[in-house]
Amino acid sequence: IEAPSTYNELLLTDYLKEEAKDPRMERNVLSKMISKTYFHNFVTHLLEAAYQREVYRLIDEGKSFDADKLSELKRNVLEEFWGDSVELEAGAELTWMRQIHYYMGLYPYTYSAGLTIATQAFLKIKSGEASVDGWLEFLALGGRKAPAEATKVAGVDITTDQPLKDTINYLDESVDRIIELTREITNN
Numbered sequence: 001i002e003a004p005s006t007y008n009e010l011l012l013t014d015y016l017k018e019e020a021k022d023p024r025m026e027r028n029v030l031s032k033m034i035s036k037t038y039f040h041n042f043v044t045h046l047l048e049a050a051y052q053r054e055v056y057r058l059i060d061e062g063k064s065f066d067a068d069k070l071s072e073l074k075r076n077v078l079e080e081f082w083g084d085s086v087e088l089e090a091g092a093e094l095t096w097m098r099q100i101h102y103y104m105g106l107y108p109y110t111y112s113a114g115l116t117i118a119t120q121a122f123l124k125i126k127s128g129e130a131s132v133d134g135w136l137e138f139l140a141l142g143g144r145k146a147p148a149e150a151t152k153v154a155g156v157d158i159t160t161d162q163p164l165k166d167t168i169n170y171l172d173e174s175v176d177r178i179i180e181l182t183r184e185i186t187n188n
Contacts (some may be wrong), residue, residue, distance in 0.1 A: 002114025
């Protein structure tokens, strides 16, 4: 679902980054990519998926639940994820009810998968390891192949954790570059 739009965002980000003559502009481009494209779609949806998994566990065990139980599950997920890095305010556990479509099927998982697929395809095409033709063929498939087979057309094997590791590495490098640019701006 998210792969085509994320791929286009990566193309635009890469173009703007390459065209940036000013370190502030490059930093801005990278910061927007991290905060808009990745943070919400990876972190928010990862948290929603972890929460959804806990709700499905209750269902699989034949247990019932109410809003208080759902809030407890959400609070536990937030506390486990953020640890002592983030102070959770009262009411943070109520975020489970903000967007009902998060809980339709396995919706949150499609976001993380889409971002990973798009990032891996972008990196492979940019490095010359894969061709644009494979990506275009992937897009044209629609639902004619199972996801794991469809992504192979684009040169991405989602049956391993390598695409996710490559995506995380790409984000690490982007954050490192933001830090480097901030130092450069601060020192000038």
